[in-house]
Amino acid sequence: MKMLEVKNLNVELGGVKVLDDINFDVEKGEVLAIIGPNGAGKTILLKSLIGLIPFRGEVRWLKGVKTGYVPQRMDIETDVPLTVKEFFRLRGKLATDEKIKEALDFVQLDESILRAGLGEISIGQRQRVLVAWAVVGSPDVLLFDEPTADIDIAGQESIYKMLYHLQKNLGLTVILVSHDLNVVYRHTNTVLCLNRKNLCFGAPDKVLSTEQLLALYGGENAFFHHKHD
Amino acid sequence: MLVAVFVAAGASLLGSFAILKRMALVGDALSHVALPGMALALIFKFDPFIGAIAFLLTAVTGIWVIEYRSSLSLETIVGVFFTASLAIGALIMPEHDLIEALFGNITELTLRESLASIALSIILIVSLLSIYKKLTLNMVSEEMAQSIGIKNRRLEFIYLLSFALGVALGIRFVGALLMGSLVIIPAASAKNISRSLHSFMSGSVVFGVIAAALGIYVSKTYSFPPGPIFILISSVIFLTTLFIRQAKKGL
Numbered sequence: 001m002k003m004l005e006v007k008n009l010n011v012e013l014g015g016v017k018v019l020d021d022i023n024f025d026v027e028k029g030e031v032l033a034i035i036g037p038n039g040a041g042k043t044i045l046l047k048s049l050i051g052l053i054p055f056r057g058e059v060r061w062l063k064g065v066k067t068g069y070v071p072q073r074m075d076i077e078t079d080v081p082l083t084v085k086e087f088f089r090l091r092g093k094l095a096t097d098e099k100i101k102e103a104l105d106f107v108q109l110d111e112s113i114l115r116a117g118l119g120e121i122s123i124g125q126r127q128r129v130l131v132a133w134a135v136v137g138s139p140d141v142l143l144f145d146e147p148t149a150d151i152d153i154a155g156q157e158s159i160y161k162m163l164y165h166l167q168k169n170l171g172l173t174v175i176l177v178s179h180d181l182n183v184v185y186r187h188t189n190t191v192l193c194l195n196r197k198n199l200c201f202g203a204p205d206k207v208l209s210t211e212q213l214l215a216l217y218g219g220e221n222a223f224f225h226h227k228h229d
Numbered sequence: 230m231l232v233a234v235f236v237a238a239g240a241s242l243l244g245s246f247a248i249l250k251r252m253a254l255v256g257d258a259l260s261h262v263a264l265p266g267m268a269l270a271l272i273f274k275f276d277p278f279i280g281a282i283a284f285l286l287t288a289v290t291g292i293w294v295i296e297y298r299s300s301l302s303l304e305t306i307v308g309v310f311f312t313a314s315l316a317i318g319a320l321i322m323p324e325h326d327l328i329e330a331l332f333g334n335i336t337e338l339t340l341r342e343s344l345a346s347i348a349l350s351i352i353l354i355v356s357l358l359s360i361y362k363k364l365t366l367n368m369v370s371e372e373m374a375q376s377i378g379i380k381n382r383r384l385e386f387i388y389l390l391s392f393a394l395g396v397a398l399g400i401r402f403v404g405a406l407l408m409g410s411l412v413i414i415p416a417a418s419a420k421n422i423s424r425s426l427h428s429f430m431s432g433s434v435v436f437g438v439i440a441a442a443l444g445i446y447v448s449k450t451y452s453f454p455p456g457p458i459f460i461l462i463s464s465v466i467f468l469t470t471l472f473i474r475q476a477k478k479g480l
Contacts, residue, residue, distance in 0.1 A: 052372055069376035076369050080249070081420055081429035090366040091377065117424045118369070130373075137377060 001028040003065060003141060003173045004049070009057040011041070011048050018044050019055070020197045026141075026190070028062070031167060031174045033184045033204075036194035037217050042177040043072060045194060046143050049175070065141055068134030072145040072177075074126070078119040084129055085114035088136060095136050103132035106169070107162050127159055135166070142166065144176040160187060184208070232343045233441040233455065235350035236398045237411065241437030242357050243395040244416030245430050246388060249368040253417070255292075255304065257409025258311040260396045262288040264318025264405040267330050271323055277330075278342075281400055284314075285393035293386050315405065333404030333456035346398055353394050356387075364388060365426060402441075403456035414463040415440065421470035422477075436466050 004026040011019040018041045026032050034042050048055040050067050061067070076082075088095045088103075104111060107128040113121060121129065134142060144163065160183050167174050178184055184191050184204050191207060193200040193216045200207040200216075247256045263281035270280030288311070295306055322330055338346065357364075363384055366374040371381050392412075399411045419432030444459030 047372065050376055052375055067376065069372060071370055071372045074370050079420070080369065081423040081426055082365065082369065083425045086426045087369070090362045090369075092362060120424075133373070134376075 001062065002026070003028045003030075003062050004175075005058070005060045006049070007058040007060075009045075009048065009055055009059060011044055011053060011055045013044070013053075018196060019048070022057075022194070022198050024190075024192050024198065024201045026173060026175060028140075028173055029167070029171055030189040031164070031176070031187060032190045032192060033176055033178045033188040034192045034194055035178055035181070035184060035216070036199075040195045042194055043145055046145050046175070046177055050143060061141075066137060066139045067141045067143060068137055068139030070127070070130045070134055070142065070144045073123075074118075074130075076119050078117075080117065080119040082118045083114065084116055084118055084121065087118050087129070088114075088133060091133070091136055099136050100132075103135040106135055106166055107132045108158075108165075124159065128162065131159075131162070131166070135170070139172065141173045141175065144174060146177050146179060163187075181208070181213075230442060230445040232338060232346045232350075233402055233445050233459075234438050235347045235354075236402050237415070237437040237441035237459075238434050239350040239353040239357075240395050240399045240411045241415035241419075241433040242354055242430065243392055244412040244414075244437075245419065245433040246357070246361075246364055246368065247392070247412055248416045248420055249365060253409075253413045255307050256392065256396075256412050258307045259285070259288060259292070259392065260400065260408035260412075261311050261315035261318070261405055263396060263400050263408070264330060265314050265321065266318075267400070267405070268318050268322035268326075271326050271330075272321065278345075278397055278401070282393060282397040285397055286390070288314075289386075289389035289393045293382075293389055296385075297382065318405070329404070330400075331404045331406045332454055333400065333402050333407065334454060338401065342401075346401070349394060349398055353391055353398070357391055360384065360387060361430070403459055407456050407460050410460045410463065411437070414460070414467055418463070418467040418470040421467070421474040436463065440466060 002025050006022060006024050009019060009022040010017065022045065034045060036042055044053060047053045049059055050069055085100070088100045100114070101111060104113070109125065109128050109132065113125065113129070118126065118129070131142070131144070163174060163176070164187055166172050188204060190202065191200070191204045192198070193207070193212065195216055200212050244256075247253055262284050266280035266282070266284030267277040268280075270277040292307065318330070319327065363374065363379050367379060367381055367384050375381055395412065396408055399408050403411045415437035416433040418436045419429050423429035423432050440459050440463040443462050444455050447453065447462070448455035448458045
């Protein structure tokens with residue numbers, strides 16, 4: 001069953017074309033990774049999928065699908081006067097104590113984190129809190145924008161583990177932006193290579209040839225040493 | 230005094246969101262816009278509150294439109310146009326009213342005006358409390374707010390409207406120059422010592438109310454204008470909370 005169909009998606013920001021004729025679709029229960037260099041438009045793509053950014057073309061979700069969105073980063077100060085529990089409560093009546101506890105279990109966080117300030121916890125912990133926050137809304141699809149720069153390798157690995165755990169146990173469809181090709185090979189069904197245009201789309205071991213990666217990242221060295229912002 | 234307490238409660242609640250949104254200076258400059266409105270009201274002999282709120286509503290609508298249409302930074306636009314309007318207001322304001330308009334004087338309110346101010350403050354507080362969750366979410370992450378179906382633009386407009394109302398109410402109390410402080414200082418103080426949203430919002434209101442009550446009392450006893458006294462008391466509270474914060478960090 002197709003969860004999402006995207007046809008001829010075009011996004012312009014301030015007169016500059018940032019996404020050019022993107023086409024792909026996502027099956028129910030699969031994990032799609034969006035990869036590409038910095039400035040490729042990965043976050044923009046994710047945002048336009050859920051209508052955060054105006055676009056031209058077609059984004060067709062399966063009827064009645066609920067999406068949960070986990071942003072790359074939050075623009076908050078470390079001393080923001082908001083506890084994790086209150087942050088959940090901002091969702092409204094949906095966020096009962098029970099639901100929150102359940103969601104925290106899924107992301108493998110201890111309940112004690114509820115008393116901490118949202119700005120105080122580590123970025124890895126906050127990422128889990130954000131995922132749990134999305135899970136409270138019982139989404140069918142989780143859109144996850146990976147925060148690479150701010151998180152160490154071990155932290156990333158455990159977040160991925162958690163995501164696949166979620167996908168297995170809740171039957172979630174996951175669309176994620178990833179910078180880590182290992183992750184893509186190991187955990188995803190489909191990959192979309194993006195550099196303003198659709199460069200490849202399909203199963204990772206089929207479409208991710210060396211030539212394809214060269215085209216995407218502009219040379220082997222550039223790929224191995226490219227920096228995240 | 231009752232009027233001051235209610236107005237201060239409303240304004241400090243507004244302030245807690247202004248701080249969350251990090252638009253403290255925008256709020257300050259915005260309050261200057263009321264001045265030409267008040268001046269026109271005094272010249273053409275209608276209620277200065279009407280003049281102030283008319284100008285403020287125009288200004289917040291302007292801010293709201295510009296925020297989504299223009300690539301210029303909001304701070305720049307606000308900084309230029311709103312200080313200019315302060316200058317215009319100062320020029321056309323009848324001279325003997327100028328000091329009062331700039332620094333406020335709540336002791337001269339009639340009973341009807343007082344009741345109206347209290348009623349409007351209550352409306353302001355109730356409406357802010359009814360949207361505070363959405364508002365906070367909008368301020369920590371617009372994207373997450375939108376992802377659960379919150380209409381950010383509309384919400385921001387409602388907030389700006391409440392801001393205009395709060396400023397128009399407070400301006401009789403502390404005047405156009407000091408209005409920004411009425412909104413910001415209690416919330417900034419509360420932030421120093423709060424970790425939770427709950428204690429932040431209530432702390433802000435408590436500080437605002439204490440400073441207002443004490444300010445009116447002191448100004449009556451020693452016949453000072455209440456506005457500056459209020460600000461000074463709030464500043465003392467701010468410094469105290471800052472000290473507490475540092476002391477806590479040191480532990």
